[in-house]
Amino acid sequence: LHLDLPVRELVASGLFLALMNEGFRRTVKRLRACGASARSFRFCATAQFLTDWCVLLVLVHLTGGLSSPILAFFVFHAIIAAILLPPVGSYLHAAAGVFLVCVLAALEGIGLIQNRPVPSLWHVPHDEAVPVATALIAFATLIGGANHLAGSIARRLWARTREAMELKEKFAAEAARLRTLQEVASAVNSTLKLEDVLARVLDSATKMLRGKAASIRLLSDERTTLRLAAATGLSQAYLSKGDVEVEKSPLDMAALEGWAVQIPDVEASEALQYREEALREGIRAIICAPLLVRGRATGVLRLYCVHPRTFTKEEQTFLVAIASIGATAIENARAYQRLEQLESAKSRFVYQVAHELKAPVAAVRQMLSVLDSGLAGDLALPQRDLVGRCIRRAAELQATIDDLLALGSLKQRLPEGKLVPVLLREVLEKVMERVSTEAAEKGVEVRLKCSTPGLVVKADPGDMRTLFGNLLENAVKYTPPGGKVEFTATQEADRSVTIRCSDTGIGIPEEALPHLFEEFYRAPNAKQAHPGNGLGLALVKRVVDLYKGDIAVESKVGEGSTFTVRLPGG
Structure with a gap:
């Protein structure tokens, strides 16, 4: 089939269209990169459609005018416009296409533009009004119908898509809130310090609800005022305005x-007591949720915004949930504070009682020594035996008093100001001398291995003697005759010092390990083996904590125990 077509003009039109589309592609890319508005994208799309219309119009003219098969592409473009553009925009584009074709038909009909006929499936005489009008009406009807039908389908699809996107965003927001609630619950339950709990609740609420600031106020015992407990993002001038009176x-x-x-x-x-102060602070919207503990309000959590805003039901529910988590954590932290206060009061009481008992017990021991020595007169054998028992019991009581005083002293001070370089080998040798007599009597071998000479920690020498003396005394006490006790000291790569005290003693039951460093606690097998007061290892733990060290225990009943102490190097 030989067609007399203007090849060069067609190729030129195609190249022009390709270049224009590439230009539009790059323009869209730049718009995306700079975060342009939707209006800019719509303007770019409109320009591309109009360019396509004009090029198509040239191609239609080159291929037979109203008889050109390329007219079908106008319909295709009208469908694309209906899908991509809003209804008014798509109808305007379809009308523009029909208008351009009508102008071309008119210009060819009056001879201003020469018609270029080509063989086709249909032929519309360009210089006869009725066939041209019929063709234009059919063309306009086809484009209008295609545009309307495609637009109706597209609008339904876009509506479904928008609903799906809204649901997706809603589910994503709910998932984010649930994650935040989980994180908040985990965070606030990981600490019992009231200040940390309050700070984490406020930070989570502010970030999730995009607020300017937040505050927590707790009810007074009389439940008449709300006193500030914590705040974030608020000026000191606003915070110092005073307590909130509930009735106002x-x-x-x-x-x-x-x-x-x-x-x-x-x-x-x-509805706000300090409204003028809030306005001066730049606060324009507030949401307030109760802190509920077992159904009873203990305070409020407030969130502040810098612009007028209506919070959604989902946001309100989220704030109530986070406030509920915070309220429980606050209650736990306050209970812990009360326990700490009771523990501190108990320790002070025990320390005071031990201090008061120190002098009378010393006097009793002195009198018993006088009796035992015969300075107050000779004692019969039964009497001497009774006095000896009293002397041993008094010595045990004195040891308990000394431990209580040492423990109380450690609880009431920090080591700063008394720190000096302490040679560990010298400390360990001195505590070994202290137990050498008891070890020799029992036939227990005590050894010291110090792989690195000159190991030093910065500490109070008395604290180090308390730490390692108690470990060694316990090891010797609970190791049967013929056993071994060994001290090893090494320096780690980070310059920290590791000391291990190992024995072949009675061992510690697994269920007793978590309670080993509690005051007055003794493992069941230890109670059966020897008398004691359960304060030695509590002293050890207190000294280790005082110097920010670590202590670990490995033990097997009947085989022995190993205590590993790690202290910062000097």
């Missing part, structure tokens, strides 16, 4: 009933 703050009064309450626009609301 409808916002907090309603929140204390058990639900989230919001003020979308502070300027237009009278």
Whole structure:
């Protein structure tokens, strides 16, 4: 089939269209890179459609005018416009295409533009009005119908797509809130320090709900005022305005009933006690949620925003949930504080009692020594035996008093100011001398291995003697005759010092290991083997903690134990 087509003009039109489309592609890429608005993208799309219309119009003219098969591409473009553009935009583009074809037909019909007929499946005489009008009406109807049908389908699809995207965003937001709640629960339950708990609750609420600031206020014992417990993002001037009186703050009064309450626009609301101060702070919206513990409000969590804002139900529910988690954590932290205060009071009481007993027990021991020595007169054998028993019991009581005083002294001070370089070998040798007599009587071999000479820790020498003396005394005490006790000291790569005290003693039951360093605790087999007060290892742990060290225990019943102490190097 030989067709007399203007090849050069067609090729030139095709190249021009390709170059224009490449230019539009690069333009869109730049718009995306710079984060342009949707309006810019719509303008670019409109320009591309109009360019395509014009090029198509040239191709239609070159291939027979209204008889050109390329007219079908106008329909294709109208369908694409209906899919990609809003309804009004798509109808305008379809109308523009019809208008351009009508102009071309008119210009060819009056002879201003020469018609270039080519063989085709249909032929429309360009100089006869009725066939041209019929063809144009059919063309306009086809484009309009295709545009309307495609647009209707596209709009339904876009509506479904938008619904799906909204659901996806909603689910993503809910998932993010759940993750945040889980993280908050994990974070606040990982510490019992009230300040840390409050800070983590405020930080999580502010970040998740995109607020400017947040605060937590706790109810007074009389439940009439809300006192500031913690805040973030607020100026000192605003924080120093005073406590919130519940009766003067409808916002907090309603929140204390058990639900989230919001003020979308502070300027237009009278539900806030310190409204003028809030406006000066730049606060324009507030949401308040109750801190509930077992159904009872103990305070409120407030979130502040710098612009008027209405919080969604999901955001309100989230804030109530995070406030509930925070309330439980706050209650736990406060309970822990009370326990610490009781523990501190108990320790002070025990320390005071031990201090008061020190002098009377010393006097009793002195009198018993006088009796035992015969200076107060000769004693019969039964009497001497009774006095000897009293002397041993008094010595045990004195040892307990000394341990209590040492423990109380350690609890009430920090080591700073008394730190000097301490040679570990000298300390270990001195504590070995202290138990050498008992070890020799039992036939227990005590050895020291110090692989690195000159090992030094910066500490109070008395603390080091307490630490290693108690470890060694326990090892010798609970090691049967013929056993071995060994001290080893090494320096690690990070300059820390590791000391191990190993024995072949009675060992420690596995269930006793978690309680080993508690005051007055003794393992069941230790109670059966020897008398004691359960303070030695508590002293050891306190000294290790005082110097920010670590202690670990490995033990098997009937085989022995190994205590590993790691201290920062000097």
